Amino acid sequence: MNELITIKDIARICGCGVSTVSRALNNHPDINPDTKKRIMEVVEEYGFVPNNSARNLKITTSNTIAVLVKGANNPFFMKMIGIINDDIQARHYTMELRHVAEKADEVEVAYELTKEKKLQGIIFLGGLSTHSTEKLEQLGVPFVLSTVVMDEDAEGAYSSIAVDDVKESYKLTKYLIDKGHKKIAFIGASETDISIGQMRREGYLKALKEAGIEPDRKLMWLSKDGVDAYTMENGYNIMASKLKKGAKPDFTAVFAIADTIAFGAMRALSDAGIRIPDDVSVVGFDGIDMGAFSIPSLTTIRQPFVKMAHRTTQMLFSVMSEETNHSIITMDAELVERESVKAI
Numbered sequence: 001m002n003e004l005i006t007i008k009d010i011a012r013i014c015g016c017g018v019s020t021v022s023r024a025l026n027n028h029p030d031i032n033p034d035t036k037k038r039i040m041e042v043v044e045e046y047g048f049v050p051n052n053s054a055r056n057l058k059i060t061t062s063n064t065i066a067v068l069v070k071g072a073n074n075p076f077f078m079k080m081i082g083i084i085n086d087d088i089q090a091r092h093y094t095m096e097l098r099h100v101a102e103k104a105d106e107v108e109v110a111y112e113l114t115k116e117k118k119l120q121g122i123i124f125l126g127g128l129s130t131h132s133t134e135k136l137e138q139l140g141v142p143f144v145l146s147t148v149v150m151d152e153d154a155e156g157a158y159s160s161i162a163v164d165d166v167k168e169s170y171k172l173t174k175y176l177i178d179k180g181h182k183k184i185a186f187i188g189a190s191e192t193d194i195s196i197g198q199m200r201r202e203g204y205l206k207a208l209k210e211a212g213i214e215p216d217r218k219l220m221w222l223s224k225d226g227v228d229a230y231t232m233e234n235g236y237n238i239m240a241s242k243l244k245k246g247a248k249p250d251f252t253a254v255f256a257i258a259d260t261i262a263f264g265a266m267r268a269l270s271d272a273g274i275r276i277p278d279d280v281s282v283v284g285f286d287g288i289d290m291g292a293f294s295i296p297s298l299t300t301i302r303q304p305f306v307k308m309a310h311r312t313t314q315m316l317f318s319v320m321s322e323e324t325n326h327s328i329i330t331m332d333a334e335l336v337e338r339e340s341v342k343a344i
Helices: 007-014 018-025 033-046 052-059 075-090 106-116 133-137 165-178 196-210 232-242 259-271 305-320
Strands: 064-070 094-100 119-125 143-146 159-163 184-188 220-222 253-256 281-286 299-302 328-331 334-336
Touching: 007 018, 007 033, 018 033, 064 075, 064 106, 075 094, 075 119, 075 259, 075 305, 094 106, 106 119, 119 305, 143 305, 159 165, 159 305, 165 184, 165 196, 165 253, 165 281, 165 299, 165 334, 184 196, 184 232, 184 259, 220 232, 232 259, 253 259, 259 281, 305 328
Parallel strands: 064 094, 064 119, 119 143, 143 159, 159 328, 184 220, 184 253, 253 281, 281 299
Antiparallel strands: 299 334
């Protein structure tokens, strides 16, 4: 009978995935004991004993987790990558790190990677929030989306974890408004960024409208297509291009959608002889360590990157072992008040 039954049959009988059967047969630690017991009972009942060639083709699995990062220049991601790598290694897996270009489709990159390597799981750091469930399921590998807010309609389809970028951007903009600022410039990603860039812009506009402040399109500065938006260089170039030599700025505050962008903008303001925060207040988003040491120190929204990183790997291994239902987790961020904002 063992010649008739396959590993897929065992998975179907047990109501689990083929990868779970593989882990049971290989005595892998990352499997629910009850699930493993059930699988081994079915294996014994049907007399399934894979030969060496079958084992090589169907059962032996690598211990590789791929981490695909979109926004490789963002120090926020680099901190998370270190924590995720430690968590992966603690479970006796290895991490395959891939950077995804600004204009590349991270799911397509992941799909090509699955052809090259026998992956056990995938973590997406950054990227779009608009991928269809059908497209993601074509990967055929357990995955988790991290720092990407997904539509609530996707509940139960796959797992994701992030802060609410609209809510946190609204909070930061309202903070500036409460400090008396009405002419608040916005430095964001390009119009084609329909993920984080768009959501942080929505939060900014929502706070202005609720305060009765008409958004000034002349103060909404978006990055050019093809440019890595989340860099200090981009922040510097955008700000420098908006300052008129010898003229007083026509804004009193700046909201940059990333700390790195804010640092570049601050340098451009300083080079133009504009004092922060006496002349112009500046805020960022992410809460990277550098913000505490810049001059002046940067007011920002600090994402809980340590908790997010740990939770990301926990979620992935739960999905891999099929021990949990998919969930969309939204974490709270913290407004960190520092020296770069002045009430007017």
